[in-house]
């Protein structure tokens with residue numbers, strides 16, 4: 074096809090990545106259209122009020138290392154507030170005993186604590202040696218990519234509780250996959266992308282702040298800065314015809330021709346679209362080795378934040394509990410809010426088990442798990458909600474995507490390669506800010522800069 078382009082750039086996907094690309098190109102005077110399958114913008118960011126409770130259904134936290142997100146928040150005039158963290162945290166260890174503690178160090182035996190500290194130093198060193206944009210160039214990349222994170226931990230220590238806790242920070246809590254299913258190199262990438270493994274261990278750092286009014290205000294504000302009609306909702310892209318001069322992107326409503334196309338969708342969803350001609354073999358192969366993790370984000374609201382009266386911060390961890398981590402997620406920015414909300418997570422194989430149950434049984438199991446942390450009052454919420462990302466056809470998992478063992482070194486370098494007029498971008502292929510909104514902004518800005526040059 075050789076017709077003149079309708080637009081300089083057609084952007085597919087109105088998540089933070091796609092909207093960042095569109096804003097940066099528009100600001101430079103380029104003509105842009107954004108095609109979004111859903112009837113809303115924001116992708117994996119959704120701030121919704123359900124039965125009178127405002128919930129962060131998707132992403133919500135901002136940490137100090139996320140400098141691109143912090144800069145964008147300042148640019149958009151959006152304010153943040155600190156997550157509630159007064160009081161003691163709860164930990165349930167390998168022996169099943171519940172303990173409360175202050176600070177970051179879990180109340181484990183001295184030996185386990187020493188092993189956790191030692192592993193943290195090793196992982197920090199490995200992360201410091203890695204450029205998260207090029208993990209395949211890590212000096213020990215080949216070896217680390219051939220071994221699962223679980224096997225690597227087993228090589229490093231015979232302390233099961235230390236392994237389970239260190240595994241938790243990157244497995245269930247970040248990549249949301251079992252530690253035996255991704256490589257040690259992917260684990261180091263997760264740490265390097267957040268500025269070091271120590272940051273992932275420190276909930277006060279990694280889950281530092283929330284955005285007043287909710288994090289979805291970021292994509293909503295980005296969309297509102299674009300001229301009316303730029304973002305077209307309800308337009309799922311099904312086919313892209315491309316040649317050396319440009320590409321035509323097809324939705325149920327017709328075709329849109331652009332000199333360039335940016336596929337600002339998760340790498341797994343790139344393959345759902347038909348390409349004519351087909352993408353080069355390495356692109357098609359690569360995307361069969363990336364998959365979404367699985368985590369159920371739980372929102373449980375109570376008449377009051379009763380745990381605060383018990384001297385608890387709401388922060389709770391256990392690699393052995395169904396809900397492996399939970400936090401006070403009360404909306405401090407809602408005037409007159411008297412209710413208290415906990416947010417909790419059930420990940421990977423535990424999520425498989427939970428999803429096999431009916432809704433009433435799932436709720437019962439989750440509340441029992443919370444009661445083990447906070448006591449019997451946790452059994453009586455006024456509102457209970459499970460974020461449904463794994464069943465949402467325009468995401469199909471949470472939080473993000475990662476490679477299987479051996480594939481980061483084999484395919485990673487092709488993730489950000491253009492194919493003719495087609496560019497690919499998403500938080501899932503970011504270096505710094507990998508799998509986070511910060512990475513979405515970084516990827517959006519990088520692709521826009523490349524197209525402008």
Ligand code: FDA
Pocket residue numbers: 085086087088089090091108109110111114115116117118130131132133134135308309310311337338339342345346370460462467468470471472473498499500501508509510511513
């Ligand atoms: P995203 O997936 O958001 O956007 C892609 C867009 O493309 C979607 O709108 C989709 O509908 C659209 N699309 C897909 N296929 C299409 C097609 N064929 N045609 C048209 N449109 C198509 N991050 C963080 O920084 N702090 C946090 O606390 C959290 N927590 C968190 C919790 C949960 C439950 C989730 C699911 C995620 C997070 N995250 C997070 C991650 C963060 O939300 C995520 O990294 C970014 O929002 C991703 O932005 P992108 O624009 O890259 O993809």
